[in-house]
Amino acid sequence: MAVKKTTILAWDDDPASVARVKPARRPPATLSRLKLPVVISGKAPKAGVYAVGSDEFRHWTAADALARAVRFWAPLAPKRTKWQTGAKLPVQLNAGSDLNAYYARGGFDYDPGLSFFHYVVAGQDVYSGESPDIATHELGHAMLDAIKPDLWDAASVEAASFHESFGDISAVLSGLQIPALREAVLRDTDSRIHRSSRVSRLAEQMGWAVRQLDPGAAEADCLRNAVNNFFYRDPDRLPPTSPAAQLSSEPHSFSRVFTGAFVEMLAGMFIVRGDLKAAARDAGQILVDAIVAAPIVPNYFRQIATYCIRADEKRFARKYRSVIQGGFVRRGILPLGFPKRVIGGGVRLRVIRGRSYGLTEPLMVLAPEQHAAESFLDDLIQRGRVDMRAARGNENAMVVQPFIRKTHIMVREGGKLVLRRRMFDCGFE
Ligand SMILES: [Zn+2]
Known part of the structure; x- marks a missing residue:
């Protein structure tokens, strides 16, 4: 008698994707046996097929997605890459209402690892x-964070x-590991994958939920689209926040410039390679190589793009040279002509005068450069993202915004006030 293999149900794409396809059947992921292991807190439900909307279903679809991303990145990362959170990456699937x-x-009152939340919006459950x-x-x-801890x-x-x-x-890139999704993207974009697709539209359900609460805060059909036409601007000249349709120096907003260029590079690499799965792997490898080699400098996007060109030289004998340059030049990330690498750089402590923020003592900030540190801190404080309680004179600080989660905290280290993530x-937000 044939042994029936255990399967689970998992979403290929976001639960609110326009395709509204049914979840796919897959073998259950074994998170503890991954090269970089992951552990979902709580008792794992027995592997099996559960109804969409149940805790058991959510466990297995999350495990499936997390394993897919680890299986994609781990072989591309340097051999000794380790999680910053210990041997296993902890995951909480329902860390509360948000x-x-x-x-x-971990530390500063936050659990280590990935935390996901549940929220009811317009009567609908949204589990991130x-x-x-x-x-x-x-x-x-x-x-x-495992590959380049200094960015933290x-x-x-x-x-x-x-x-x-x-x-x-x-x-x-994790989405492109799924054969059905690759087929859908190639069909929907007529093999021009720099066009908007099920893979480029990210977090459709979260995007919908955000729009219910703040109509301008997410894109029209998703949270963010990896296919976009934002052109590089000096983030110093951008406002600290803006509606989703415009670019701001808020990191999720500004990230779209690099992501858009990367997808264009990937689209070009697919034309060179003729195989979307292989192109996705090569693009991921080039990016990881660039991250490992590039020092952290204020114009980091340009630095990474320049090192992508170098990574292609070393690993692929310039096979992708023109399409890498094409993607980044078109977005203004690389200049026309041959880009120069910035040597040096690196992150070290900079002293910032506290007075500008109403504080009566200086603040130490880790940054690649003084001006970058100051404008980053300005943005953070304007957006209400810093827990300033440890700072002397903080009662004079102008911006409190108690309803905003603090991504950064001022802490005392050896008597000095230091900004930490x-x-x-x-x-x-
Ligand atoms: Zn993020």
């Missing part, structure tokens, strides 16, 4: 961990925005 998801290293787009985006934060505390708009872009790129917060 329209949110975040990655934290049920969306493969959001799960693989958050996993992207953890993976990038780097006070720089471009470094923080790159973290968000990597999350969205993780969602796109608590988390990458990815939900509704």
Whole structure:
């Protein structure tokens, strides 16, 4: 008698994708046996087919998406890559009531790992961990933190925005690992994958939920579209927040410039390679190589793009040279002509005068450069993202905004006041 293999049900794409396809049957993911293991807190339900909307279904579809992203990135990362949260990456699928998801290293009152939430919007349940787009985006934060830990505390708009872009790129490339989704994208875009598709439209359900609460805060048909036509601007000249239709220096908003260029690069690589799965892997490899090699500098987008060209030289003998350059030049990330690498850089502590923020003592900030640190801090404080309680004179600080989650905190280290990151917060601000 044939042994029946256990299967589970999992979403290929966001639960609110326009395609409204049924969940697919898959073998259950074994998170503890991944090269970089993951553990979902609580007792795992027995593997099997459960109704959409049940806790058991949500467990297995989240496990499926998380495993897909780890299986994609782990072989591309340097051999000794380790999670920043310990041997296993902890995941909480229902960490409370919020329209949110975040990655934290732990400490400063936040649990380490990935946290997903549940929120009811217009009578509809929204579980952020049920969306493969959001799960693989958050996993992207953890993976990038494992590959390039110095980005964590780097006070720089471009470094923080790159973290968000990597999350969205993780969602796109992880989605392209699914044969049915590759077929759908090639069909829907007539093989021009720089066009909007089920894969480029990220977090449709979260986008819908955000629009119910703040109509301008998400794109019309998703949270963010990896296919867009935003052109690079110096983030210094951008407002700290804006409606989704415009660019701001807020990291999720600004990240779209890099993500859009990357998808164009990927579209070009697909034409060169003729195989979408292989092109996705090569693009991921080029990006990881660039991240490992590139020092953190204020214009980090340009730096990474330049190192992508170098990575292609080393690994693929310039096979993708023109399409890499094409994607980044068209967005103004690379200049016309041959780009120069910026040597040096790197993140170190900078001293910022506290007076501008009403504080009576200086603040130490890790950053690639003084000006980058100041403008990053200005943005954070304007958006109400810093827990300033430890700072002397904080009663004079102008911006409090108690309803906003604090991604950063001022802490006392050896008597000095230092700015530290608590988390990458990815939900509704
Ligand atoms: Zn994020």
